[in-house]
Amino acid sequence: MQTSDLHQISESCFEIPAVGLMNVPARLFADRALLEGMDEKVREQISNVARLPGIVTAAFAMPDAHWGYGFPIGGVAAFDPRQGGVISMGGIGYDISCGVRALRTGLPEEEVRPRLEEVATALFERVPAGIGSEGKIRLDRRGLDEVLLGGARWAVEQGYGEPGELEFVEERGRMEGADTGAVSDTAKSRGLNQIGTLGSGNHYLEVQVVDQVHDADAASAFGIAAGEVLLTLHCGSRAIGHQVATDYQRELGKAARRLGLSLPDRELVCAPIDSPEGRRYYGAMAAAVNGALANRQVIAALAARAFRSVLPEARVGILYDVSHNTCKVEEHEVDGARRRLWVHRKGATRAFGPGHPDVPAAYREVGQPVLVGGTMGTGSYVLAGTSASAGLAFASACHGAGRSMSRNEALRHWRGDRLQRELASRGILIKGHSLRGLAEEAPGAYKDIDDVARATHEAGLARRVARLRPIACVKG
Amino acid sequence: MPPGPYEVFEHGADYGVRGFGPTLEAAFENAARAMFSIAVEPLSAVRPLRRIAVEAEAPDEELLLVEWLNALLAAASLEGIVPGDCRARISDGRLAGEASGEPFDPARHRGGTEVKGATLTLLRVAREGEGYLAQCVVDV
Known part of the structure; x- marks a missing residue:
C-alpha cells in the first residue's frame, strides 16, 4: 500500500482523512512496514466502509488486515441505529463467529513430547474434520433450534464440558437476540449433523507450548x-x-435496493439496524453465533477427552474463547457520552480492557484474553485487552497473522507432503485431511505473526502476554 | 484465448472461479466446475452416483451466477456429495440446473477445501470474444 499520502497519527496508527463521500475517516493500525506490505485494496475497502450510513468515529483496519469482500478482513466499524446506522453482511463474513478457544492442559512440554504422536493421532481420530465430515451428534429441527438459542450452554447441558467453563466464553456462552425463525430451512438442514466438526481451510486443532512470556x-x-x-x-x-x-447477502441486497441505499460497493450489502431486514439478519446471525459457540464447546470436550485418553494426568480446562466474525451490541463512550452501538468485527477480536464487567472475574484486573491464531509453523499469541483499547477502535484487536500470499501462489510454492516432512524435522507434527489444504496453509503464505503481535501491542489495541509455539497440528 | 473452459484464479485469502463457454449456460456450468475443482480433484474422478436439482432466479445475469453457485453449494452439502459435473438451462432470468457427484472419498479424491459461499467480489458475467465469461470470488 502507498503510505505517502496517509496522515500519521502515532507510530502505529495512520489515517485516511474523511474526503468525498466518507462520513468518517478510516484509521489503519500497523507499523509502516506492515502497512507497505498491505494490499492497496485494504485502503479502498476501509474507505468504502467509512461511507456507510450511521458509522461512528471511524472505520478501522487491524494490523493483520487484508483484502476481503466488502469489509477488509481485519475491519472494524460501529454503527448507531439512532443515526440511521446499518448492519452489513460484508462486515461479518461467511464463517459467522469463527473463533479461537484455548485450553490449558496443566502439563509441561517434557511430559507431552514423548507421547505427541499418540496425542495427535487421538485428536485426528476423535475430532471430525475435513470436507463433508459429520459429527456424532444427530439433531432434529427442534434440537437444532435449541442449539441456535442455547449456544455453548446447550452443549454443556448435553454433557460436553462443565457449567463453570461458560464464564470464559464471550457472551457467557450464549448470544442474546437469536431468532431461529429468521434462519432458513436450508441453513438448518445443512447444520443438522455438523455440530462438533472442525471443517476445513484455515481451521485447526493445535497442541502448543507457551514459548515466551x-x-x-x-x-x-x-x-x-x-x-x-x-x-x-x-x-x-x-x-x-x-x-x-448467503441467504442474507440476497435479502440485504433486496433491502438496500428497496430503500434506495447508495452503496459504494455492492459487497457492502446492508440494511438499517432498525428495519425488518436488519432485525432479521441480526437474529439469524446471533443464532449462527450460538451454533459456533456450541460447536467449539463440543469440539473442546472431544479434544479434551482425546488428550486425556493418552495423558490421563492432564487437567484440561478452558482459558478463553473468542469469536472474530461478529456484530455485537455494545456500549461505548463516544465524545463523552455512552452510546449503544452495533460493532462489526470482521477478522478482528473483541479486546475489552481491565475492569470491564464482561471480562471474567478471574481476569478482570488484567483484561480480556485475546487469542490470536498464527500459523502451524510459526506461532500464535495470547494478548490482553488494554485500558486504551476502548478509545482506539471500540476495544478491538487483530485475529491472526493475515495472509500475505494467495492460495494459488502458495500451491505453486509448496507441496503438502514436503511441507509435512519439513515441519516434522522442526519438531512439529502435522495431521492433515487434505495435502492441498496443507500447502494452501503453508506458514510462509502468512504475514509474520510476531510483527502483527508487536504492531498490535505498540498501537495499544492489546498487549502481548505470551507467545505460543506449535508442536502438533490437526488441519481440517 | 482462455487457457481452458474453466480456471481458478488468485484472490487474497480466497479463490476466484471463472468459466468460459460458447453460451451463457456453458459459462455458468464451467464456473461451477471451477468452484468444485477447489473441493475435489480431479473432477473426472468423481462418479455421477447421485443427482441434485437446483433452481435460481435473480434480477440480473451477474446475481444469477452467484445464486446458481450458492444453490449448488447448498444442494450438494444437503445431499452430502461433491459434484463432478453440472448442467444449467437459463431462460427469462430463471435458471434450472442439475449436478451429479458422490460423497468425498479421501482414498480417491484429492483436494478437500470446502467452499463456504460465492461472493459478489470480482463478479462479472459478460460476452467475451465469441462466447461468454462468468466469474466471481468464492469464500473458502
Whole structure:
C-alpha cells in the first residue's frame, strides 16, 4: 500500500482523512512496514466502509488486515441505529463467529513430547474434520433450534464440558437476540449433523507450548507459564453460518435496493439496524453465533477427552474463547457520552480492557484474553485487552497473522507432503485431511505473526502476554 | 484465448472461479466446475452416483451466477456429495440446473477445501470474444 499520502497519527496508527463521500475517516493500525506490505485494496475497502450510513468515529483496519469482500478482513466499524446506522453482511463474513478457544492442559512440554504422536493421532481420530465430515451428534429441527438459542450452554447441558467453563466464553456462552425463525430451512438442514466438526481451510486443532512470556502478571492471571502445553482450536459455525450469510447477502441486497441505499460497493450489502431486514439478519446471525459457540464447546470436550485418553494426568480446562466474525451490541463512550452501538468485527477480536464487567472475574484486573491464531509453523499469541483499547477502535484487536500470499501462489510454492516432512524435522507434527489444504496453509503464505503481535501491542489495541509455539497440528 | 473452459484464479485469502463457454449456460456450468475443482480433484474422478436439482432466479445475469453457485453449494452439502459435473438451462432470468457427484472419498479424491459461499467480489458475467465469461470470488 502507498503510505505517502496517509496522515500519521502515532507510530502505529495512520489515517485516511474523511474526503468525498466518507462520513468518517478510516484509521489503519500497523507499523509502516506492515502497512507497505498491505494490499492497496485494504485502503479502498476501509474507505468504502467509512461511507456507510450511521458509522461512528471511524472505520478501522487491524494490523493483520487484508483484502476481503466488502469489509477488509481485519475491519472494524460501529454503527448507531439512532443515526440511521446499518448492519452489513460484508462486515461479518461467511464463517459467522469463527473463533479461537484455548485450553490449558496443566502439563509441561517434557511430559507431552514423548507421547505427541499418540496425542495427535487421538485428536485426528476423535475430532471430525475435513470436507463433508459429520459429527456424532444427530439433531432434529427442534434440537437444532435449541442449539441456535442455547449456544455453548446447550452443549454443556448435553454433557460436553462443565457449567463453570461458560464464564470464559464471550457472551457467557450464549448470544442474546437469536431468532431461529429468521434462519432458513436450508441453513438448518445443512447444520443438522455438523455440530462438533472442525471443517476445513484455515481451521485447526493445535497442541502448543507457551514459548515466551511477555507479561508475567497477566500470564499468571490466565493460568499459563512458560513451557506449559495448551490445546487450541480454530473453527466457526460451519454450514449454518455460511448459509445464513448467503441467504442474507440476497435479502440485504433486496433491502438496500428497496430503500434506495447508495452503496459504494455492492459487497457492502446492508440494511438499517432498525428495519425488518436488519432485525432479521441480526437474529439469524446471533443464532449462527450460538451454533459456533456450541460447536467449539463440543469440539473442546472431544479434544479434551482425546488428550486425556493418552495423558490421563492432564487437567484440561478452558482459558478463553473468542469469536472474530461478529456484530455485537455494545456500549461505548463516544465524545463523552455512552452510546449503544452495533460493532462489526470482521477478522478482528473483541479486546475489552481491565475492569470491564464482561471480562471474567478471574481476569478482570488484567483484561480480556485475546487469542490470536498464527500459523502451524510459526506461532500464535495470547494478548490482553488494554485500558486504551476502548478509545482506539471500540476495544478491538487483530485475529491472526493475515495472509500475505494467495492460495494459488502458495500451491505453486509448496507441496503438502514436503511441507509435512519439513515441519516434522522442526519438531512439529502435522495431521492433515487434505495435502492441498496443507500447502494452501503453508506458514510462509502468512504475514509474520510476531510483527502483527508487536504492531498490535505498540498501537495499544492489546498487549502481548505470551507467545505460543506449535508442536502438533490437526488441519481440517 | 482462455487457457481452458474453466480456471481458478488468485484472490487474497480466497479463490476466484471463472468459466468460459460458447453460451451463457456453458459459462455458468464451467464456473461451477471451477468452484468444485477447489473441493475435489480431479473432477473426472468423481462418479455421477447421485443427482441434485437446483433452481435460481435473480434480477440480473451477474446475481444469477452467484445464486446458481450458492444453490449448488447448498444442494450438494444437503445431499452430502461433491459434484463432478453440472448442467444449467437459463431462460427469462430463471435458471434450472442439475449436478451429479458422490460423497468425498479421501482414498480417491484429492483436494478437500470446502467452499463456504460465492461472493459478489470480482463478479462479472459478460460476452467475451465469441462466447461468454462468468466469474466471481468464492469464500473458502
